[in-house]
Amino acid sequence: MFAIDYHDHGTPAPAAAGAPVTLEIDGQAISVPAGTSLMRAAALAGIAVPKLCATDTLNAFGSCRLCLVEIEGRKGYPASCTTLAEAGMKVHTQSQNLSRLRRGVIELYVSDHPLECATCAADGHCELQSMAAQVGVTESAYAPGAVHRPLEVDRSNPYFQFDPQLCIVCSRCVRACDDIQGTFALTVQGRGFDSKIVASQAQPFLQSECVSCGACVESCPTAALSEKSLTVGRPRTHAVTTTCAYCGVGCSLTAEVGGTSDAPQVVRMVPNRTGHANHGHACVKGRFAYGYAVHPDRQLKPLIRAHITDPWQEVSWEAAIAHAAREIRRIQARYGRDAVGGITSSRCTNEETFLVQKLVRAAFGTNNVDTCARVCHSPTGYGLKSTLGESAGTQAFTSVTEADVILVIGANPTDGHPVFASQMKRRLRQGAKLIVIDPRAIGLVRSPHIEADLHLQLRPGTNVAVLNALAHVIVTEGLTREPYVAERCEQPSYQRWKAFVSEARNAPEALAEVTGVAPELVRRAARLYATGGNGAIYYGLGVTEHSQGSTAVMALANLAMATGNLGREGVGVNPLRGQNNVQGSCDMGSFPHEFSGYRHVSDPQVRGLFEQAWGVSLDPEPGLRIPNMFEAALDGTFRGMYVQGEDFVQSDPDTHHVTSAMAAMECVIVQDLFLNETAKFAHVFLPGSSFLEKDGTFTNAERRISRIRRVMPPRAGYADWEVTMLLARALGYPMDYHHPSEIMDEIARLTPTFTAVSYEKLDRLGSIQWPCNEAAPEGTPTMHVGQFVRGKGRFFTTEYVPTSERVNGRFPLILTTGRILSQYNVGAQTRRTDNVVWHAEDVLEIHPHDAEARGIADGDWVGLTSRTGETVLRAQVSERIAPGVVYTTFHFPQTQANVVTTENSDWATNCPEYKVTAVQVVRITQAEAWRTRAAQERSAARPRDAAHA
């Protein structure tokens, strides 16, 4: 069932809209693009043709025969969903004959359908019910006949249920699963009266291949597939369009709201069919896992304490804010202005992030502000800015529909960015070629109707070597696009790069031993990418979270420039961002060295602009980055911090080091939904607000700015941006915004890539991709068209430097980390939802050879040890991972996967090297005893920290 505020057009708009054709429907003239169905044309003219098997997210199927129409001069009754509009047609959607035919169809459906509408979840929104009313059928003329009852309801999925008795076998669900989601979990089994919908091998949904995206539920015309939240009879009063707060795809969602005006409740969340990023699709997280917002673990009262060993004390907002401000000033008076700082969050809105960095720079008077993007995509900013001139992905998601060769490196889109992955899979099913460069056989390597043409299963930590080898082949085999490069790139840098990659030591054969990839595979991949048509690169944290993360991003940009794969649809270099607002938090000036719009703090002109607007003088020096803050804390020169919406004690690498640093702080102010791991080291806790409780904007991986809209009042009394304002005022730097739109107005005034952005325009256009300014008043879907933002594209030589993290006798395996579909990041939200049915703990994937050598069987407890720490988790023996490599996720605090990751980081940005840690794995029998011992050892400070404590 689609959103209550949505008007279905029956069939999708034609993919390639042709010239307009004018026709007449029920006497009304209408012009539509050629390729439009009669049903859609009628809907556009405000005429609803009865229908059941059609809906506008799916191609017409023509099975229910309800949408018949009459066309003057033609015989019979063609189905309007499968008949295309033609110039001069005269169409009639109502006649006695049509009514009779439609009644017949509906009576047949109704004869086998329980007529308990009043108690049904879909009552009032069921298409069968409304069609029956439209054609005047109240009960079946055929009843009582053979009926499909009683049949058991499948309630295995935690969020939705399947009641076969309500199913009219329209196959919308099957087509949604195939065409929209690309999972192919559903089929119509049997024929005629016996036909029925089954999941996988007629299994319960939960045990089937279903990934719980909800596409089938959204497209079902009846309550056969229905959200459980609807089945408990919670009425919906209105709908609010907002944006998912999970991943960087940034799906537009419609929150259907019920409850009372004092206590509104989200009854269900539906993908927005007009959403520009997702086009009516969502995944299990955005669609269903929003219950954390009302979870009892939410901390709704401010708390303070003098020492982190003291119990928390509940206080008023006023007391908490006053205490926090006093502490910040006390620390600054005692240890210096730069002894404090702040962290912005990629889970908060652009406006909130902008305010936190403004607070730190203007009210604290220091540039010690950083963001969690430090630990994921900071190398993207550095690498793309250096080469192309802008710290952002180059394309819109829809660009993938024009790609001929898709190169996915260090990303796992089906799990990390599922809705974009569905778009990508659709393109792959249409025949685009796929190259996967990843140590692990990610979902895309082999899935229904998709097989990677090439999988380069490299050793973790050798991205740059593989990318240099690809470049070597492209250059030495003469596959570069010389006219493009000559016109658009800096020649000296190009010549230097060419000479560098041509060196024999960069040949795939020479690097094979290092990378573990067969040279022939590298050669084929290079040829395919360079000559296969539009080549599009998609990458993720498997590229950035390395000691050479920035180098690898530059190497990708080099490849794209050399082959002319930038500056139009279908190509590009595209970072898949982790958290929903990673792009936005970077754009908003969260990095210590730059203001919003990526302008260095040392630039006197830019600084002058901010000084004038903010009425203070600003520091021209870069501030501390997150890892530097920890170092400075251990040094005693950094003592206070304001952390909005981040949990770096769980998410950042080398947990022992982080916790020693945090324990050395005098005042940590944590603002969050939950008392998270970082709050264990906090002195002030300020309750945060979820995305349902505030207005604002998020910016997704395609630079798309989308609105989030308040559905309910902030549960703790204030939205996050208001809390920052309270703190600013208490520090003697009042900020005076009445609504986040005013913050956006300030961002627009101060940021050249945002000058034409406003809430009014966002409401009008739905979303905007920056740059949005005088030159591009409606935004910029594709960047670098005609020329690069920096003028001429700049090549960088990218020498491969092996990480210092090497395997040895003691730690013979390489650990690499990732994420899975149902959980999100540190899991603070998803762990507090029913998503745990799919993934209740982190597991360690280990190749059968490595498992056997250690006597490890699937499901055994294993100890995972590195030079920085140890932890315990269950083994999953799997061939997805190569021998010598193990893999885990870090969604659960119990696992503490980051206890074992190290202090290594990207040379340019200090983005941690999560993806490569030398480890040993042993089978253990006493998991608890191991855990306790590890915890005890952990509490004894290690030499590196002790030396600086």
Next chain:
Amino acid sequence: MNIELLVKMANEISEFFASESPPARAAEDVAQHLRSFWEPRMRRQIIAHVRATGGAGLSELARHGIESLAAAEPEPV
């Protein structure tokens, strides 16, 4: 801050510029990177380290880069 870590970071930065920059410019590129991204107390500390030890643990390019940085920075207090 942990000087070994700063030394390691400086060495990694110079490893990049060693291959990327023309030799005559490499030290200045390292210095410029440190100026742009290292907070003053980190810069002060690595400069002090070079002054005190002659650059123990640092690659030659890293040391040159830091010397070039030091030449343009005020004396540490």
